[in-house]
Amino acid sequence: MPSFSATTASAEKSTVDGRSVGPVLPQAAHFDAPLPLACGRTLAQYDLAYETYGTLDAVRSNAVLICHALNASHHVAGFYADDPDNVGWWDNMVGPGKPLDTERFFVVGVNNLGSCFGSTGPLSTNPETGKPWGSDFPIVTVEDWVDAQAQLADRLGISQWAAVMGGSLGGMQALDWAIRYPARIRNALVIAAAPNLSAENIAFNEIARQAIMSDPDFHDGNFGALGLKPRGGLRVARMIGHITYLSDEQMEAKFGRQLREGLKFSFAPEFQIESYLRYQGDKFAEYYDANTYLRVTKALDYFDPATREGGDLARVLATATCRFLVVSFTTDWRFPASRSREIVKALVRDRRDVTYAEIVAPHGHDAFLLDNAQYHAVVRAWFERMTTESGVRDDFLAGSRQ
Amino acid sequence: MIETSAGKSSLTPLSVARADYATIGNWIDDAARVLDLGCGDGALLGFLAAQRRASGYGIEIADAGVLACVRDGINVIQSDLERGLAGFDDDAFDVVILSQTLQAMRRIEAIVAEMLRVGREAIVTFPNFGHWSHRLQILRGRMPVSSSLPYQWYDTPNIHLCTVADFDAFLVERGYRVLDRVVLAKGRAVTFAPNMTGELAIYRFRK
Numbered sequence: 001m002p003s004f005s006a007t008t009a010s011a012e013k014s015t016v017d018g019r020s021v022g023p024v025l026p027q028a029a030h031f032d033a034p035l036p037l038a039c040g041r042t043l044a045q046y047d048l049a050y051e052t053y054g055t056l057d058a059v060r061s062n063a064v065l066i067c068h069a070l071n072a073s074h075h076v077a078g079f080y081a082d083d084p085d086n087v088g089w090w091d092n093m094v095g096p097g098k099p100l101d102t103e104r105f106f107v108v109g110v111n112n113l114g115s116c117f118g119s120t121g122p123l124s125t126n127p128e129t130g131k132p133w134g135s136d137f138p139i140v141t142v143e144d145w146v147d148a149q150a151q152l153a154d155r156l157g158i159s160q161w162a163a164v165m166g167g168s169l170g171g172m173q174a175l176d177w178a179i180r181y182p183a184r185i186r187n188a189l190v191i192a193a194a195p196n197l198s199a200e201n202i203a204f205n206e207i208a209r210q211a212i213m214s215d216p217d218f219h220d221g222n223f224g225a226l227g228l229k230p231r232g233g234l235r236v237a238r239m240i241g242h243i244t245y246l247s248d249e250q251m252e253a254k255f256g257r258q259l260r261e262g263l264k265f266s267f268a269p270e271f272q273i274e275s276y277l278r279y280q281g282d283k284f285a286e287y288y289d290a291n292t293y294l295r296v297t298k299a300l301d302y303f304d305p306a307t308r309e310g311g312d313l314a315r316v317l318a319t320a321t322c323r324f325l326v327v328s329f330t331t332d333w334r335f336p337a338s339r340s341r342e343i344v345k346a347l348v349r350d351r352r353d354v355t356y357a358e359i360v361a362p363h364g365h366d367a368f369l370l371d372n373a374q375y376h377a378v379v380r381a382w383f384e385r386m387t388t389e390s391g392v393r394d395d396f397l398a399g400s401r402q
Numbered sequence: 403m404i405e406t407s408a409g410k411s412s413l414t415p416l417s418v419a420r421a422d423y424a425t426i427g428n429w430i431d432d433a434a435r436v437l438d439l440g441c442g443d444g445a446l447l448g449f450l451a452a453q454r455r456a457s458g459y460g461i462e463i464a465d466a467g468v469l470a471c472v473r474d475g476i477n478v479i480q481s482d483l484e485r486g487l488a489g490f491d492d493d494a495f496d497v498v499i500l501s502q503t504l505q506a507m508r509r510i511e512a513i514v515a516e517m518l519r520v521g522r523e524a525i526v527t528f529p530n531f532g533h534w535s536h537r538l539q540i541l542r543g544r545m546p547v548s549s550s551l552p553y554q555w556y557d558t559p560n561i562h563l564c565t566v567a568d569f570d571a572f573l574v575e576r577g578y579r580v581l582d583r584v585v586l587a588k589g590r591a592v593t594f595a596p597n598m599t600g601e602l603a604i605y606r607f608r609k
Contacts, residue, residue: 325472344479345489348459351435356479357468374465381472 018098020091021053024078026118029155035113035148038141038302045127048152049111049118050074053094054102056158063106063158065149066090067166067173070241070296071288073117076109077102092371099380104387105162113148114140114295122291123224135221139295142169142303146176153184162386165189167368168335169296172303175343178320179305187386188320189379191327192368194339195313195346196304201334204244205297208237212290221291230290235281237293242280247331247364314346324354325382327375329367355382420445421589422501422527425604427453429525429582434458434496437521439483439513440503442467444476451476458495461487484508487516495521502602504528505560514576518609523581527604530585532565532597550601566597573607582606 028047035043051074056063066076068089077088077095094100094107111119114137122137153161164177164185171193178188197205215233217223223230243251255273262270269275309315324347328340337358347354359375361367367375423446430436434456438447441460444467450456460478462468471478481489484507498521500513505528507513517524529550536546545555553560564572566585573580584591585600592599 341489348479348489348494349491351457353477354459354479355468355472355477356481357472358480360465374469377469378472381469385473385475 018101019096020087021078021095021102023081023084024051024053024075024088025080026051026074028118029152031148031151031155033151035144035151037138037144039138041138043113043120043138046113046120046148047118047124048113048120048148050152051076051078051088051109052156053077053107053109054105056106056156060157060159062104062162063108063153063156064100065153065161065164065177066094066107066109067145067149067164067170068109068112069166069168069170070300071284071293072170073115074109074111074119075117076107089369092369093376093379099376100165100383101380105383108152108156108158110149110152112140112145112296114138114292114299116289116292121289122221122295123289132224133291134224135291137291137295139298141299142172142176143180145299146173146180149173149177150181150184159184161185161187163187163189163383165191166193167191168193168365169300169303172300176303176305178322178324179316180319182319182321185322187323187325187382189325189327189382190340190343192329192332192335192340192365193326193343194335195306195342197301198339202301204240204334205301208240209294209297211236211240212293215290218290221294223290229285231285234285234288234290234293235278238281238284238288239277242277244334245365247333247362249331250362250364253362313342314349317343317346317352318350320347320350320352324352325378326354326356327359327368327378328356329359329361329363329365329375331362332365332367334365421586421602422604423449425584425586425591426450426499426501426525426527429606430454430456430497435494437461437487437490437495437498439487439498439500439517441471441476441478443470444474444478446499446501447471447476448474483513486512487520490520492519493522497521497523497525499525501525501527502529505563507562510562510572511576514578518578523606523608525604525606526569527602528564528569529560530566530597530600530603531563532567533587533601534598537598548601566600566603569603569605573605578607578609580605580607 026049028049030047032045035046072089075088077091079087094102096103100107111117113119114121116123122133124133126133161184164174166174171190174188174190177185212218212230212233215230217228218230218233219226258272259270260272260275264270269278305316306313326340326344328337330337344354344356357378359372361372363370427450430450432454434454436450436456436458438460441447441462444460447460460471460476461481461483462478463482468478468480498517500517504510504526535548539546547554584604585596586602587599
């Protein structure tokens with residue numbers, strides 16, 4: 001019998017290992033060099049909020065960039081000393097002894113342009129007017145984000161990432177790094193992602209945007225100057241999004257038709273799922289900016305690198321030289337496995353080094369953020385392999401590039 | 403036997419699996435592009451990479467196999483062979499290998515056709531049901547259990563067992579051209595009455 005059943009058992013155990021990176025401090029980098037954007041406008045200056053974990057080695061070869069998805073930030077791991085409940089969004093993945101081990105790797109989390117957590121975005125002051133950007137902040141793209149991330153890499157003295165890793169929209173950034181900065185990335189971990197959004201996906205984003213823009217407090221995006229916030233629109237946008245991140249199966253298991261107190265023949269939240277969605281919506285409306293939401297969903301909609309080669313994904317990926325780990329989750333219907341397989345197919349056509357794992361998980365799109373033994377074991381093994389090169393493997397990989 | 407919720411895995415007893423590696427290695431050109439269907443832990447691809455500088459991919463359905471491949475730096479694509487090879491272009495590989503997986507597959511004709519669509523040549527290995535010990539056990543009225551078929555009738559993953567003579571006929575009927583055939587017993591090639599004395603058959607064929 002192949003001997004790997006034993007290794008699986010240890011891998012399952014190892015996913016519960018690992019510690020927190022502990023208290024962390026967000027940092028800010030200011031850039032004065034203008035950043036040309038895909039929309040044709042230029043950001044004359046900007047800030048990027050970021051965090052780092054672990055230690056950059058002497059030859060600066062162990063840096064890993066984590067790209068965030070829709071509503072996350074640079075706060076990837078650890079917690080803030082003055083806010084210990086504010087745990088990083090990928091804390092189960094990143095830390096000492098975790099799948100991405102900060103005792104071996106120097107990990108960088110960065111907040112993207114246009115966001116609302118410290119990097120320059122609609123809430124920031126426009127230096128030309130002295131007022132918040134608000135609705136005038138440009139619509140930014142995945143490519144703009146990656147260009148800004150490259151500036152941060154330069155600032156940190158990182159000429160080549162050991163890996164760029166992200167889930168969902170973060171996976172799209174990893175893909176873009178591989179395509180447009182091939183010399184600056186050795187591994188791309190593209191998780192629960194897609195080479196572009198489907199019509200259905202764009203449709204969900206448009207409903208979310210319409211919910212925000214039709215809120216009477218939106219005021220064409222200039223709500224901030226009036227001291228308002230389109231909370232109702234943000235709530236609905238989040239509720240819609242949240243439904244698409246879960247699976248029917250998981251929702252049924254978690255909520256089913258459970259009632260809070262029995263039927264009251266009213267429109268107050270009666271089912272547990274209603275109450276859950278309202279809670280998620282309320283929470284989101286407090287911490288997230290509506291102008292940011294509009295822009296981030298647009299960045300998702302616009303991402304389609306294959307268009308640069310007439311829709312041929314393999315041709316656009318042919319510039320990539322890094323090794324790819326592509327991961328999908330069986331119940332993800334927002335970014336289904338079939339979309340990840342498109343990426344894999346293009347990479348195989350290009351004869352690139354690619355491994356594809358299709359993780360059996362009940363949690364829908366959200367699975368990429370959750371603890372799953374096989375998923376974490378594969379990511380762990382991928383990073384461990386990066387640090388222990390064997391002769392056989394080198395021959396094998398060298399051969400496949402011919 | 404590895405079972406996961408994703409489905410069944412590589413079905414090969416390790417001792418028997420290794421026996422066909424050397425033969426396959428001899429049939430493969432240096433730096434060949436190889437696709438290994440049901441690659442398990444990637445051992446054959448690792449062997450071919452070391453011996454022949456071969457490159458390519460393994461396909462494996464079981465989580466444990468995929469994880470083992472990642473550990474060893476073998477390119478592996480997690481997929482169910484029964485769904486075909488839609489992720490691969492025509493003639494993308496020099497050789498497509500199906501090592502001791504044929505007998506556990508549902509759609510034999512479909513997978514063999516797919517192998518010869520994406521590859522120039524196919525290499526197929528399977529346990530020979532025609533081995534004398536299997537025949538003897540059937541004569542005694544029992545389903546065969548042996549080192550090459552180490553399962554009881556009720557727990558076997560093997561659903562399409564065949565003999566060397568059966569596979570010869572299968573290839574002839576479909577007009578496939580046999581380039582090489584080796585039948586092994588205890589790891590050594592047998593030439594005398596291979597359908598009676600052989601435990602493991604290894605074929606190389608093309609359209």
